Amino acid sequence: MSAxxxxxxxxxxxxxxxxxxxxxxxxxxxxxxRGNFISAVAMALAxxxxxxxxxxxxxRWILGGVVVGSAVGALAAIRVPMTAMPEMVxxxxxxxxxxxxxxxxxxxxxxxxEAGRAGTVAEVVGSASALxxxxxxxxxxxxxxxxxxxxAKLSGRMKGAPILLPGRHALNVVLVVATIAMGIAFTWMAxxxxxxxxxxxxxxxASLILGVTLVIPIGGADMPVVVSLxxxxxxxxASMTGFVIGNxxxxxxxxxxxxxxxxxxxxxxxxxxxxxxxxxxxxxxxEVSAEAGxxxxxxxxxxxxxxAVMVLEAARNVVIVPGYGLAVAQAQHAVRExxxxxxxxxxxxxxxxxxxxxRMPGHMNVLLAEADVPYEQLWDMDRTNSEIRSTDVVxxxxxxDVVNPAAQNTPNSPIYGMPIIEAHQARHVFVIKxxxxxxxxxxxxxxxxxxxxxxxxxxxxxxxxxxxxxxxQL
Amino acid sequence: xxxMLLVGIYVFVLAIFVGFExxxxxxxxxxxxxxxxxxxxxxxxxxxxxxxxxxxxxxxSNLLGxxxxxxxxxxxxxxxxxxxxxxxxxxxxx
Numbered sequence: 001m002s003a004x005x006x007x008x009x010x011x012x013x014x015x016x017x018x019x020x021x022x023x024x025x026x027x028x029x030x031x032x033x034r035g036n037f038i039s040a041v042a043m044a045l046a047x048x049x050x051x052x053x054x055x056x057x058x059x060r061w062i063l064g065g066v067v068v069g070s071a072v073g074a075l076a077a078i079r080v081p082m083t084a085m086p087e088m089v090x091x092x093x094x095x096x097x098x099x100x101x102x103x104x105x106x107x108x109x110x111x112x113x114e115a116g117r118a119g120t121v122a123e124v125v126g127s128a129s130a131l132x133x134x135x136x137x138x139x140x141x142x143x144x145x146x147x148x149x150x151x152a153k154l155s156g157r158m159k160g161a162p163i164l165l166p167g168r169h170a171l172n173v174v175l176v177v178a179t180i181a182m183g184i185a186f187t188w189m190a191x192x193x194x195x196x197x198x199x200x201x202x203x204x205x206a207s208l209i210l211g212v213t214l215v216i217p218i219g220g221a222d223m224p225v226v227v228s229l230x231x232x233x234x235x236x237x238a239s240m241t242g243f244v245i246g247n248x249x250x251x252x253x254x255x256x257x258x259x260x261x262x263x264x265x266x267x268x269x270x271x272x273x274x275x276x277x278x279x280x281x282x283x284x285x286x287e288v289s290a291e292a293g294x295x296x297x298x299x300x301x302x303x304x305x306x307x308a309v310m311v312l313e314a315a316r317n318v319v320i321v322p323g324y325g326l327a328v329a330q331a332q333h334a335v336r337e338x339x340x341x342x343x344x345x346x347x348x349x350x351x352x353x354x355x356x357x358x359r360m361p362g363h364m365n366v367l368l369a370e371a372d373v374p375y376e377q378l379w380d381m382d383r384t385n386s387e388i389r390s391t392d393v394v395x396x397x398x399x400x401d402v403v404n405p406a407a408q409n410t411p412n413s414p415i416y417g418m419p420i421i422e423a424h425q426a427r428h429v430f431v432i433k434x435x436x437x438x439x440x441x442x443x444x445x446x447x448x449x450x451x452x453x454x455x456x457x458x459x460x461x462x463x464x465x466x467x468x469x470x471x472x473q474l
Numbered sequence: 475x476x477x478m479l480l481v482g483i484y485v486f487v488l489a490i491f492v493g494f495e496x497x498x499x500x501x502x503x504x505x506x507x508x509x510x511x512x513x514x515x516x517x518x519x520x521x522x523x524x525x526x527x528x529x530x531x532x533x534x535s536n537l538l539g540x541x542x543x544x545x546x547x548x549x550x551x552x553x554x555x556x557x558x559x560x561x562x563x564x565x566x567x568x
Contacts, residue, residue: 019515020492026511027500033561036511040554043518050521058530061540065527069547076548077555088556089510096549100519102542106526109535128479228509234516239489241522243482251482252489253518259493260512264505271502355502362505369563380502 004052011049012249018042019253023260029375046249082370083327086360087154090147090227093234097143100237101204104136107244108200113193121196122188132243134183137200138207140237145211147230153220154227154359160220168217169281175210179203214280222279224360225268229280232261264361271355273407273418296444297436303454305463308430309470315392315428317348319384321421322368325398325433327358331461332371335397338464339373341471350377352384352394352421354402385422394426396447398460400439405446414443429453432463507560514553520546 019042025035073092080088111117111125121130152158165171182203190196218226235257242250269276312318320335339349351368358364365378379387388394396403403423406413423429424447431453438444447453456463500508523546527539 020496023493023512023515024496026508027497027504029501029503029564032504032507032564033558036507036514036554036557036561039511039515043515043520043550043554046518046521047524050524054525054528057528060530061527061536062524062543065523065540065543066547069544070551072544073548073550073552074555077552077559080556082560085506085510085556085560088552089506089513092510092549092553092556093513093516095545095552096513096516096519099517099523099542099546099549102538102545103519103522103526106535106538106542107522109533109538110526114533114535128482231509231513231516234513238516238519239486241519243479243486245522245525246478246482247521248482248485250518250521251485252492253515255486255489256493256496257512257516259490260497260508263494263497264500264509264512267500267502267505353502355505358506360506360509362502362507362509365503366506366560366563369560375564378503 008049008053011045011052012247015042015045015049016249016252018045019256023256042253046253049249082366083330083359084155085363085366086224086227087151089231089360090151090154090223093227093231094144094147094151096234097140097147097230097237099140100234100241101137101140101144101207103241104133104140104244105200105204107133108196113197118193120188120190121186127187129244129246130187131183132240134186134200134203136237136240136244137204138179138183139233139240141204141207142211142214143230143233143237145208146215146233147211147227149212149215150223150226150230153215154223160223162219163216165213165217168213172210172213175206175213179206179210182206217281218279222272222274224356225265225272225274225276225279227360228261228265228268229276230261232258232265235259235261268356268361271361271419273415297448300436300448301454303430303456305456305466305470308454308456309467309474311428311430312342312347312393312395312467313345313471313474315347317350317391318342318393318395319350319352319379319388319391319423319426321352321354321357321394321396321399321403321423322364323354323357323397323399323402324359325400325460327364327367327398329398329460331397331464332367332373334461334464334468336368336371336373338468338471339377341468350379350384352379352381354381354399354421355419357399357402381419381421385425388422388425391426392428394423394429396423396429396431396433397464398433400433400445401443403445403447404439404443405450406443409446423447424450424452427452430456432456432458432460434459503564507557507564510553510560511557514550514557517546517549517553520550
């Protein structure tokens with residue numbers, strides 16, 4: 001081992017350690033930002049180490065790629081609105097997956113086609129590299145096209161409703177079997193370079209199609225789970241690339257992302273009361289037609305803004321339950337203004353954040369943080385439920401299924417068993433909502449019929465602004 | 475060659491365990507930034523992409539490599555910046 005390659009090996013080791021430390025710190029609120037920075041330093045070290053390892057080469061292609069990528073990435077990161085975070089993560093993820101797949105194909109071109117060597121791919125680069133090359137193309141391409149579909153669904157460029165092709169399970173099985181067969185043929189059986197070349201591109205194409213057919217039957221509401229799962233895949237794809245080029249640091253970083261993505265996916269599924277299997281099989285979580293179930297409601301009391309303000313002003317403590325509707329109406333700032341006004345009148349205000357509030361887990365925290373809501377006012381579900389009985393007023397803003405008592409009281413309800421914020425236990429509940437339309441579970445919300453609940457119909461932002469105006473006049 | 479593969483598999487499996495241990499019990503507040511932060515790490519594939527585009531020639535491997543570098547850089551730069559943007563908001567007001 002030369003001195004240079006020893007140094008590089010140490011740099012890679014340091015980089016791998018920093019990735020672990022960074023990820024660890026990212027899992028704690030106080031250290032999260034520093035953790036992200038440490039992880040970025042690890043990435044810079046890894047890149048630096050690779051450049052040293054490569055020695056002096058021609059940098060024009062490298063520079064071109066880095067300049068374009070940095071510009072696009074930085075611009076997107078600075079300009080994306082916080083509400084669009086789920087689709088942003090989906091896009092970035094797709095880019096990572098596509099990169100891994102392309103590295104696999106490029107490796108094949110460099111070492112087999114352009115080197116002009118005869119024999120099967122396994123004979124030329126070794127069966128381990130050939131096999132993992134096939135896997136990095138498969139997993140990378142599935143991640144890329146799957147993420148693009150998730151992006152399209154999340155950003156509304158594609159209908160959120162599940163698209164159920166006839167015989168879709170059979171189709172997926174055929175595609176998986178076909179890609180594996182092609183991978184094996186590519187590794188050991190392709191007699192000439194031409195055949196291997198055809199196979200790798202056919203494999204690429206089939207994997208892209210597989211990514212699409214795997215994600216289109218999954219409903220828009222389940223997309224965050226899909227993004228998280230694809231995030232895990234992109235880590236696995238990177239790890240496979242590590243096997244191809246024989247780089248342990250890449251294997252480590254990729255495997256950690258794979259594991260982390262899987263855990264996050266699991267946590268999300270639990271919070272949404274869905275099994276991973278049922279998400280992947282699809283067909284659930286489409287946008288339910290707007291007025292479904294509306295006629296079933298009886299004894300719903302609606303209230304005006306004046307009445308709500310009187311109750312709010314007399315309260316000692318108010319808990320606000322924000323949901324997806326708040327994000328859609330872009331009403332984060334309006335709700336903070338209301339909370340500030342109430343606080344100035346001596347009302348204690350807190351926000352109850354359900355684990356899956358917003359458009360993906362933790363998204364609501366980001367949105368409220370953007371509106372400068374103090375972190376201490378954000379309560380998690382357990383804290384809220386332990387104090388809900390002594391709460392005077394709960395204000396439900398665009399949340400629906402996560403406050404549905406049917407999850408606790410109706411064993412045959414589809415959401416039975418899902419952890420909820422027990423808004424119905426509070427003395428008084430106001431629900432600000434456009435209509436009695438159902439949430440994504442497509443079921444009636446028993447909370448709306450309870451005697452301590454009043455509905456305030458209207459757009460969340462508009463109603464909040466009216467509440468603020470009314471409160472200011474008092 | 476098989477020896478290297480075996481070492482790689484050891485590393486892979488152990489790293490998966492590290493990943494599980496590190497992320498377990500993360501507060502739900504951090505799910506979104508953690509997802510985008512972990513996502514940025516998967517851009518580590520840039521290391522492979524760099525090695526694929528190391529000559530001046532106009533070849534298929536260099537074209538694919540440069541494209542892969544661009545995509546991986548988007549993933550890395552975009553991922554870290556946007557994660558920092560989110561986490562900065564958590565830290566600011568207190």
